[in-house]
Amino acid sequence: MVTPDNSRTASDVVIDVQGLTNRFGKQTVHDKLDLQVRKGEILGVVGGSGTGKSVLLRSIVGLQKPAAGNVHVFGQNLSALAPQERSRYERRFGVLFQRGALFSSLTVLENVALPLIEYGGLAAREAQHLAAIKLALAGLPPEAGNKYPASLSGGMVKRAALARALALDPDILFLDEPTAGLDPIGAAAFDNLIVTLRDALGLTVFLVTHDLDTLYAICDRVAVLSAKRVLVVADIDTVAATPDPWVHDYFQGPRGRAASKAALSKAALSQQEPH
Numbered sequence: 001m002v003t004p005d006n007s008r009t010a011s012d013v014v015i016d017v018q019g020l021t022n023r024f025g026k027q028t029v030h031d032k033l034d035l036q037v038r039k040g041e042i043l044g045v046v047g048g049s050g051t052g053k054s055v056l057l058r059s060i061v062g063l064q065k066p067a068a069g070n071v072h073v074f075g076q077n078l079s080a081l082a083p084q085e086r087s088r089y090e091r092r093f094g095v096l097f098q099r100g101a102l103f104s105s106l107t108v109l110e111n112v113a114l115p116l117i118e119y120g121g122l123a124a125r126e127a128q129h130l131a132a133i134k135l136a137l138a139g140l141p142p143e144a145g146n147k148y149p150a151s152l153s154g155g156m157v158k159r160a161a162l163a164r165a166l167a168l169d170p171d172i173l174f175l176d177e178p179t180a181g182l183d184p185i186g187a188a189a190f191d192n193l194i195v196t197l198r199d200a201l202g203l204t205v206f207l208v209t210h211d212l213d214t215l216y217a218i219c220d221r222v223a224v225l226s227a228k229r230v231l232v233v234a235d236i237d238t239v240a241a242t243p244d245p246w247v248h249d250y251f252q253g254p255r256g257r258a259a260s261k262a263a264l265s266k267a268a269l270s271q272q273e274p275h
């Protein structure tokens with residue numbers, strides 16, 4: 001594993017995955033995988049289809065019991081905690097699942113209010129007031145709150161799911177392919193929203209994605225999953241230059257080159273803008 005930047009201290013680490021092994025029957029998805037996530041960063045997690053990105057996310061948030069290994073979050077070994085204590089820590093996580101995972105029989109506002117009632121102990125009225133604020137944070141107009149998920153556009157579903165992930169004021173936001181299925185303009189707007197929320201709320205973001213534009217635009221570091229482990233975790237330019245066939249095809253292919261070029265032009269433009 002390549003970790004060129006050792007300047008940060010252990011206290012920066014909010015998630016420490018050590019020796020994680022996950023199996024499904026005879027299939028080993030992770031074999032003694034190690035990964036650290038630093039406070040306040042947006043970490044992009046990439047890898048070929050089926051390399052175990054979602055399973056890794058699920059293992060960290062406690063939805064997948066690993067065959068071996070530990071996950072420390074905020075210095076606490078979550079696997080060693082009693083269920084009640086563990087769920088206290090897990091409430092500091094906000095998770096946006098791949099397909100949104102909203103309840104279809106509830107309105108958007110009710111979906112966002114639900115965790116506030118269930119885990120936050122709020123009465124329905126207060127929960128809905130707070131939920132309306134979360135919807136606004138996620139960039140949805142107030143009228144979207146009264147709609148059912150089926151009547152929302154793909155982009156709005158993502159924002160509604162994001163609002164729900166933010167409901168309990170998490171410290172760490174987990175996003176599983178948040179821009180999948182969005183048009184490029186919608187995806188760029190969602191990327192910007194993630195950065196704004198990270199900066200405003202001091203979040204740490206664990207972001208599983210296939211979206212090269214997202215990686216170049218908003219990730220502080222990128223981790224590549226390959227051969228059941230983390231092949232490399234570093235800034236994107238270091239990752240893109242890693243000698244590995246999948247990394248090469250992914251980052252040096254036409255889409256990778258276009259995304260890199262777009263990021264460079266954006267950086268040049270922002271330097272020209274008056275501050």
Ligand SMILES: Nc1ncnc2c1ncn2[C@@H]1O[C@H](COP(=O)(O)OP(=O)(O)OP(=O)(O)O)[C@@H](O)[C@H]1O
Nearest residue numbers: 024027029047048049050051052053054055056210
């Ligand atoms: N609950 C499960 N039962 C059995 N196998 C599973 C289960 N969940 C995941 N897997 C298998 O684990 C492997 C990793 O799955 P995972 O969804 O983490 O991949 P991924 O890297 O997120 O892929 P993609 O980019 O296609 O979403 C796959 O082979 C998948 O079929």
